Every structure is written in C-alpha cells, then in structure tokens.
Amino acid sequence: MLANIADALPLVLTWHMAGVILACAAFGLFVGAVPGLSATMATALLVPITFFMDPVPAIAAIVTTAAMAIFASDIPAALVRIPGTAASAAYINDLSALTQKGRVARALGIAVSASAIGGVFGSLVLMVAAPQLAIISLNFTSFEYFWLALLGLSAAVMLGTGSILKSLMSLLFGLLIASIGMETTSGYPRFTFGMTSLLGGVAFVPALIGMFAIPELIRTFVNREITAPVAPVGNPLGMFKGVGAFLWRSKLNLLRGSTVGTIIGILPGAGSDIGSWISYAVSKRFSKTPEEYGKGSETGLVEACAANNSALSGAYVPAMVFGIPGDSITAIVIGVLYIKGLNPGPMVFLTSGDTIMAIFLVFLIANLLIVPLGLLAVALASQVLRVPKLTLAPLILAFCIVGSYSIDSSATGIVIMLVLGTFAYLMEENGFPVAPAILGIVMGLLVERNFVTSLIKADASILGFVERPIAAGLALLVLVVWVTPAILWLRQRRRAVTSWR
C-alpha cells in the first residue's frame, strides 16, 4: 500500500490537479447550496467534461464535486429549511431549530467539521479495506458476481423509501432499458425497433442526466414555489467558536456516526441518504436526551453529518472492488471508469494500483478542503440562495442538452435524455423512485452477463448457482434481504391485530 501511495503522490500533487479540485469544489459547493440541485445531478453534469480528461483528474472532479455538494446541502437546509440534497433531510429539523434559536453559525460550524471528520474517516477505511477486499474477491466467479449484483439491487429496493413493489418495478424498468441494443454474448439486436442508433444500447449519461434533471426542471416550472427568506449568517469566522471543545466531548458520537455511515456506504445499493437517516436514528436510540432530537439537537447533527460524508467514501468500496455502485454517484463514477478503460473490479488494484490510490488520496484532500472552502461557501451562500430557481432552470436545461449531445456527438443523446426524463417525472409523481431505475441501467449488463455465463456453466441448472460456498453464502444473504421486510410486515400486522382486540 505504501508503495502505491508513493507512486500515487506525483499523480495528485500537480498544479493541474489543484486547479481541477478547486474548480470542482466551487462547482460542488454551488450546486449543493442551491435547493433542488442534487449532488448526483452535479456529478452527472460533469461527466461530459470528464470525458475529455485523464482518468485521475476525471475521477477527482467527480469525487470533489460530490463531497462538497453533500456538505453544502446543509447550508440551505439551515438557512431556508430546504435541503440541498436528500442526505440533509434527516437532520433538517435540528438545523432549522438551531437557526431559529439564532445559532445558525454554530450549527453550520458543527456541520462543516463533522462532515470533514466523517469524510476523512471513510477515506482512510477505503484506502485500507478496498485493496484487501480486492484480494479476496479475486476468487470470485460469475456465480458470486451474480449474487453480489443481485444483493446490491435488492438492497437498493429494500432500503429505499416508499413502496417496495414500486421500487422493484422501477428497478425492472432500469434493467429493461439496459437490455436494449445488441446482446453481448450473441450480438443479437434487442428492442431496437429497427433504429441503428439504439444498436449500441441506451447511453448511460443522457439517461442519467434526463432522469435526474428533467423531472426537477418540470417541477420547477410547474410549482414555482417562492423560496423562503434567507436567515442572516453573521460573521462566518465565528462558526468554529467553541466547536472544537464540543466535538471533543462528542468524540464517541463522531466515531459512531462515521462508522455507521461507512458501513452503510459499503453496502451495495445504500448511500449517504440512507447512511444519514440510519445514523440519526441510531444516535437518537442511544441518546440520554432523545426528546431533543428534531428540536435542535447538536449531538444528532454531529452523528448524521459525519455519517453523510463517510457513507460517500464507503460507497466506493463495492464500486471499486466489485464494480457494483453503492449509490447513484458511484454509479456515475463506474461509468466514467469504464470510459477511461479502468474497468472496476479486483484486477484494477493490480493493474492500476497507483491510479486507484491516487483517487483515494483525492478523497482525503477533498474532505479536508471542506473546512476552508465550506467557510467560504457559508459566507457566499446567502447571496447564491437569492438567485431564483426559475432563473437557474433554463440555464440548467442548456447544460443538460450540451451534456447529452457531447457523449457521442449525436442528437440521439438529447432524445434519450428527454424521453427518459419525462418518463422519470411521471414515475416520481406516481410514487416510483428513480434511483432503482438508474441502478438497473448501470448494473443491467453486469447482472445479465453473469446470469447468462453462470447458466451456461451450470448447464442451465439453478442448483449450480449455490454449489460454491461463497455463492451459497451470498445467496443466503439475498434471501435474508428479501424475506426480512415480509417478516417485519407480518409481525407488525399481528401486533396491530392483537392491540385492536
């Protein structure tokens, strides 16, 4: 590992990288601070630009943007009670309550510091655990990969919010989209309707841009809500007054938040949104003052903020080791890695160890930069938040059009963006979450390839899927993920019937 770090340092410590990191940090902070613009959307908009960059700066751009956007979403959550991303939604009541008590600067100081600490913790775990996991995963065959991919997809469906059945349908929709185009084993064209532009399949980036951005744009134009007045921040330098002593007192909460966040981030399919919610719930469960939660609890804020950014790093473990995205941002990163020829999986640690370590080092730098740049962002936030979303929306559409076109210099990308985006709007309006569909589009090829390969190896016998011990263990895990919600539902129902009697 140390040798890889030594090889990676020259790739990271360059003026070009410094420029990329600073520019993307500013972009991430801007997008994160604008309510309604998500970290995923920011990274999706960056993809066409990363297309023309070297691998390490390309991934650095995405990593930095995501880390900054996740943190920056706390700013509008505190100032105008609108979370910049879903990850901030877990503790928005506490941030808002602290703001109402006139302690907005302290609340944001805690959020900045806890986010940075959580992010650094997650990055260190990533640097240590990912290469070790990669060594173990070298023994994996198509059977294990199939179950692992299925586990990721199942976790995405089960851990999401809303109806499990609708999440599952959304996932199926994504998998069906992924099956458009020439099949990899036989080269047979599927569901192309005779269009040559669909032979290569549905391009991932326009699909992603469309499914995240277009619904948001339609909602902006239709709803046109008036943004609430921005709370005054005061002197941003006062943000950290007394925060150090408080964090030291809350060191166990910081550690627990970072650990829970990292573990949830590592679970394929879960992400910083889920990490943040679960960490907040764990914090409340073990707190001596649970009644304060939701009414301005600084302890809850510390744990959930740390979990936010540590989950972001944790999500890169399955992404790098198995090529399975932990969340929608890592799904984008996997796409970029493929474009750059760095096919994620255990072999990439052997063939491009220095590049991977350079990416991990960027994680550390990005998370450390949260503190100084976060300070700047808070100072500027009240100005940025005054830009009406209705003014930003047309400009974002222009970005989306250019981004979708530039992937393969074809207007088909714009059409894909528009069709899937409009469909995604209807999906969300009717309670179908979009994230499982995105995971389906990203992982469709991986799941199908390993499914077909395994079927051929096992002579089309399903038993072959559980003959190897690791495969059987993973199959059992998948079964647990599938059965647990049903058991919980039955238990709840029985309890309800008993209490009614």
Added chain:
Amino acid sequence: MKFHDSIIGAMLIICGLWVVWTASGFPRLTGQPIGPGTFPVVLGSLCVLGGIGIGVQGLLSGGALAQISPHWRRPDRIASVIVVVAGTALLAATFETVGFPLGGSLLLVALFVTSGKRHPAYIALAIGFVVTVHLVMSRLLQVPIPAGVLKGIF
C-alpha cells in the same frame, strides 16, 4: 399527474406481456437452452407479476382514476413545460442544421418568456449563457458542438 394504481398495474402487465412475447421470439445460443431472450423474459415475467400486485392494491384502495395537481391547470405553467419538452425535442431534431448557439438561445428565451421573466436582461442572459457554454465546450474543451447556421461566426 397521478394515475390510479389499477391503471399503472394494467400498463405494467401489458408492457411485461409484450416484453415476454417479443423476447420469446429471439433465437437461442447454439447448443444452449438459453439465448438473448432469456433475461428479458425473466424481467418481463416479473413485470407482469408486479403489475398484478400493484393493480390489485389499486383496486382494493379505491379513489379517482387520475389526479391533476392545481398547478397543472395554469396555462402559463403548462406553456413552460411544453417549451421544455417540445422545444427540446425540436432542438434535437434540428440540432445539426440550426446549431446550438441559435437553437439553444431561442429555447432559453422562450423558457424565460413563458416563465414570466420578460425583462430584456433575461434575453441577454439566455443568449450570453448559450454562447459562453458553446465557446467553452467547442473551443476550450474541444467538444464538437454544431454551430449550424451560425457556423461562420462560431
């Protein structure tokens, strides 16, 4: 625009059946009982089962067949959405010939106008933004974005 779950369930069943029917017609791999249709058939079948589940849930819950939010009844808001969807589709169809600087500017101006922002500053913002994006992408990042009818200028 919210549809009743029974309608959504029916749509899922039809979609799943179509996928199963189409994918069943795909040829098999030589000497194998499986082929390019195997995976889509599995997905289509699951889609049918899910559609039945959602449809049954919908039938049990009752309610209106479709609900339109009050915002969707406002002509100015519908106009903006039409500009986003139809305008972008039109731009996609004419992207190579009209080009991004002109087509993109017209689209953005139309969006600002329909969303009530009719001050000349917004027209300047739309044109300035599109031109800046075009120049950054085509000159700085060397991404070939078509200039269309304004080829001589850009």
